Amino acid sequence: MIVALTILLSCQLAGEIVSQALHLPVPGPVLGMVLLATLLIVRGRLPAALEQAADTLLRHLSLFFVPAAVGVISNGARIAREWVPLSVSVVVSTALAIGVTALVFRLVDRLMTRGAAR
């Protein structure tokens, strides 16, 4: 468990260092994820302890969103003022994003399958 956490945090730290040093728009944890995925693919296998630690963290992913979401109390005035544009934007654009992504995925997948069959 400790080794696995050290691996996860070290990847995050390496990601933060690269992101800061090169002034990249991509945040440190995302670069850390890319780094860990690369390391795993190069190594070709997944240590059991790392898998267990990662699955534990991901099973409770929604818990980690709570403290940031409570920040709604610092934005009370703005949300009271702009709740119509904000909520319409979130609902409509989320529906659009789901629909466009799924339809494009299916379209390209069908074109590829047809191309391969020919």
Next chain:
Amino acid sequence: MIRAGHTTLVSLWVYLHTQPLLWLCVTLAAYVAGHILHERAGRAPVVNSVAIAVALLVALLLGTGTSYATYFEGAQFVHFLLGPATVALAVPLFRNRHVAARAVVPIAVALLAGAVTASLSAMAIARVLGASRESVLSLAAKSVTTPIAMGIAQHIGGAPSLTAVLVILTGIVGAVIATPLLNALGIRDWRARGFSVGLAAHGLGAARAFQVHDMAGTFAGLAVGLNGIATAILAPLLAEFFR
């Protein structure tokens, strides 16, 4: 005697109120309460454990006159785990690398189309409906997971704390509408269904996808990571139209 007891209680509160331990415990307890209600409701996406936990915590903070800064002293330990959890997304990615490699072209094209749609449509709709500039920019990264979204918002001139709220709202909306919407569109491929939900509604969408189907969950997890990267690169460019 009662008076003395009351004084003790007040001084105990004054002490605990400023300790990280109290707000750390309360955050976990609120989430557990939300989780139990979610389970009781047959895991219905509308009864969302995050939404319940946040409502309980906001009511408690307002009721006790506690500032967000004081609360965050304790809650930061939970918040911190978002970082390693994002890194941990590499594990399901690695486990499903073969399935993902076979669908690499549909994944790449759908990622680009979806990332642009999610960010651009959110900013355009808010702009048309008269939202302030800072609010519009706070919406640019609403479909990606919180730590990435807050980083992007900071970078392009949005308000990170507002973005955090919009991200959670997006996750709940996505988890609720995904199944009926995808059924209406006639999408039956579990890869396409999962990928679209993870792209549009990040970790909360992926959690929902894993409940429905394992393959959908896998592709949702993949989309969360990929859209985090895509939006981090695209949002600063798209935001230029709304400055």
